Amino acid sequence: MSDTSIKDFEAALAELDLLVKKLEDGDLSLEQSLALYERGVQLSRFCHTKLEEAERRVEILTERGELKPAPASLVGDDPERR
Amino acid sequence: MPSHFGLPFDDEPDQPPAASKAVPAAPTSPSLEARVRDIARRTLGSTPAAPVAPAAPIEPAAPRRQVLSVSELTAAIRDQLEAQFFTVWVEGELSNAKIWNNGHLYFTLKDDRSQLKGVMFRTQLRYLKFKPVDGLRVIARGRVSVYEARGEYQLTCEMLEPKGLGALQLAFEQLKKRLQAEGLFDEARKRPLPALPRKIGIVTSLDGAAIRDMLKVLGRRYHNAHLVIRSTRVQGDGSAAEIAQAIRAIQHVPGVDVLIVGRGGGSVEDLWAFNEEPVARAIAECPVPVISAVGHESDVTIADFVADRRAPTPSAAAEIVVSSRDEFCHRIDRMRDRLDAAMMGRVQALSRRVHVLGGRTALAGFPTRLAMRGRDVTELAHRLDQQFRMRLSGRERTLTLLRRRLDAFDLGRRLDGIRTRLATADGRLRAAVIRRHDRAQAGLRERAGRLTSLSPLAVLGRGYAVAWNADRTHALRHATDVVPGDRIRVTLADGELECDVRGTAPRLTTND
Numbered sequence: 001m002s003d004t005s006i007k008d009f010e011a012a013l014a015e016l017d018l019l020v021k022k023l024e025d026g027d028l029s030l031e032q033s034l035a036l037y038e039r040g041v042q043l044s045r046f047c048h049t050k051l052e053e054a055e056r057r058v059e060i061l062t063e064r065g066e067l068k069p070a071p072a073s074l075v076g077d078d079p080e081r082r
Numbered sequence: 083m084p085s086h087f088g089l090p091f092d093d094e095p096d097q098p099p100a101a102s103k104a105v106p107a108a109p110t111s112p113s114l115e116a117r118v119r120d121i122a123r124r125t126l127g128s129t130p131a132a133p134v135a136p137a138a139p140i141e142p143a144a145p146r147r148q149v150l151s152v153s154e155l156t157a158a159i160r161d162q163l164e165a166q167f168f169t170v171w172v173e174g175e176l177s178n179a180k181i182w183n184n185g186h187l188y189f190t191l192k193d194d195r196s197q198l199k200g201v202m203f204r205t206q207l208r209y210l211k212f213k214p215v216d217g218l219r220v221i222a223r224g225r226v227s228v229y230e231a232r233g234e235y236q237l238t239c240e241m242l243e244p245k246g247l248g249a250l251q252l253a254f255e256q257l258k259k260r261l262q263a264e265g266l267f268d269e270a271r272k273r274p275l276p277a278l279p280r281k282i283g284i285v286t287s288l289d290g291a292a293i294r295d296m297l298k299v300l301g302r303r304y305h306n307a308h309l310v311i312r313s314t315r316v317q318g319d320g321s322a323a324e325i326a327q328a329i330r331a332i333q334h335v336p337g338v339d340v341l342i343v344g345r346g347g348g349s350v351e352d353l354w355a356f357n358e359e360p361v362a363r364a365i366a367e368c369p370v371p372v373i374s375a376v377g378h379e380s381d382v383t384i385a386d387f388v389a390d391r392r393a394p395t396p397s398a399a400a401e402i403v404v405s406s407r408d409e410f411c412h413r414i415d416r417m418r419d420r421l422d423a424a425m426m427g428r429v430q431a432l433s434r435r436v437h438v439l440g441g442r443t444a445l446a447g448f449p450t451r452l453a454m455r456g457r458d459v460t461e462l463a464h465r466l467d468q469q470f471r472m473r474l475s476g477r478e479r480t481l482t483l484l485r486r487r488l489d490a491f492d493l494g495r496r497l498d499g500i501r502t503r504l505a506t507a508d509g510r511l512r513a514a515v516i517r518r519h520d521r522a523q524a525g526l527r528e529r530a531g532r533l534t535s536l537s538p539l540a541v542l543g544r545g546y547a548v549a550w551n552a553d554r555t556h557a558l559r560h561a562t563d564v565v566p567g568d569r570i571r572v573t574l575a576d577g578e579l580e581c582d583v584r585g586t587a588p589r590l591t592t593n594d
Contacts, residue, residue, distance in 0.1 A: 009277055009278045009410065010276075010277055013277070013410075013413060013414065013417070016414070016417045016418075016421070017417060019421075020417055020420045020421045020424060023421065023424035023425060023428065024420065024424045024427075028428065030428070030429075030432050033425060033428040033429075033432075037421065037424075037425040037428075040417075040418075040421040040425075041421070044414050044417065044418045044421070047410075047414045048411075048414060050278070051278065051407075051410070051411065052306070053306075054306040054307075054308055055306060055308075056301075056305055056306045056307060056308070057308045057309065058297070058309045058311065059308075059309065059310050059311065060288075060310075060311050060312075060313065061310055061311065061312040061331060061332055061335060065331065067310065067335070070309075070311060074288065074293070074294075074297065075297060075301075
């Protein structure tokens with residue numbers, strides 16, 4: 001993610017909510033509006049990117065506290081469609 | 083009633099029956115005595131003769147006395163009792179029940195007339211599901227044993243079950259009541275699930291149906307979920323401790339922010355581990371929200387009460403995680419629609435203001451003011467052009483961009499699950515948004531047209547020019563805005579100049 005100022009989804013969503021309200025209510029200048037809008041676009045894009053960027057992974061936490069990929073017998077039989 | 087006078091005053095009418103009552107008891111005591119003597123003789127062989135011999139002459143008429151030592155008698159009683167009551171079932175009410183440091187349970191069983199001391203050793207106690215508390219009516223199975231050192235007998239209990247209620251049911255009620263009193267079921271303790279879990283932790287058996295069911299749902303509807311599974315036994319002796327251990331282990335895996343704990347359907351005994359305290363405690367103490375998913379819809383376990391969310395089945399638990407993700411998508415989209423609408427509103431409002439100002443100035447007809455307004459208009463129009471378009475996405479026109487984004491938000495294209503829901507529930511909403519969008523687009527185009535016709539270009543056509551700073555973010559208003567050597571841009575009616583400032587001088591003429 002290029003924008004490191006966005007910490008996580010919840011925070012992004014909260015900020016988005018806030019600036020939408022500001023944009024809806026406030027009598028802002030064009031520049032301020034644009035700045036908010038731009039940020040809003042960035043935030044929503046961040047959320048969507050985040051939603052999609054992850055890879056499907058299934059791991060097993062062993063008794064010894066190690067993470068290992070799940071055996072194919074476990075994950076193989078479900079329909080993996082991409 | 084003359085006969086009364088014949089009766090002595092101190093005559094007790096009750097006495098004869100009482101005496102006769104004592105009579106039937108008499109025959110039993112000699113026979114028991116005889117049996118004890120008999121046993122003693124058999125057990126002790128020739129020794130009984132010894133105490134009898136020297137003291138005899140004083141009472142020659144009395145029968146030969148059989149004197150036993152306390153130990154002898156006690157041993158005989160012990161043999162007798164333990165043989166006769168090797169396996170007994172006895173019902174009574176528990177009192178003085180206490181588990182001692184050695185791990186054994188000591189108690190007294192009583193009914194309205196008698197008491198019986200009892201013990202249940204640690205090894206048996208381990209299998210006791212419910213908590214033996216005073217006042218509980220129980221049926222105990224065990225044997226009578228004699229503690230010779232103190233001359234006491236007691237029931238050594240092998241099995242204890244509550245009367246009337248199943249042991250498991252009682253255990254369930256007891257634990258439920260206790261944890262409830264501690265507040266572990268309080269609604270206020272329930273935490274919301276994360277909108278978008280980074281990693282989903284699953285505690286269950288790898289051999290069961292539950293894990294496959296969950297993987298199926300997640301594979302179908304949450305194609306990029308990241309799962310961390312901690313396998314554990316979910317039934318049998320000691321499984322509760324294992325499950326608790328697994329919950330404690332998996333909560334420390336970085337990124338795991340929701341847990342599903344459960345197993346597939348089975349008998350009450352199969353599901354029992356989820357009714358045990360260690361599992362309940364582990365769930366209650368877990369720092370991340372826990373979804374319980376035990377058995378079928380109708381199975382309710384203690385784990386369900388403690389968990390932040392109860393899922394009726396393992397599949398349903400997976401669905402819950404999926405739907406929180408769907409909900410998250412919807413929230414973003416709704417927010418995004420509002421953002422776009424709000425921005426369009428701002429642009430329209432500002433355009434309108436520009437229009438009004440421009441119109442007013444044109445009427446006033448003061449060339450300088452017109453030039454100023456013209457500059458404002460140009461500047462605004464320019465910002466619209468430059469910032470609104472360039473800053474947002476380079477060469478794409480903003481409205482095209484917005485539309486493209488809207489298209490991009492067609493979740494149907496991105497997520498199968500969402501597509502269905504959008505198509506039905508949000509179809510109309512979406513259409514409305516697009517209509518609104520189109521209207522706004524048309525409005526903006528119209529205003530842009532008017533802006534163009536209004537003044538800036540016309541003014542420029544008459545020979546005015548607008549000077550900008552090098553990157554065209556500000557129109558130059560004062561000669562002091564620049565210094566020699568600066569690069570500036572000048573907008574003319576039909577094009578633009580890039581200029582270097584060679585010198586600056588204050589304006590000589592005034593205009594206000």
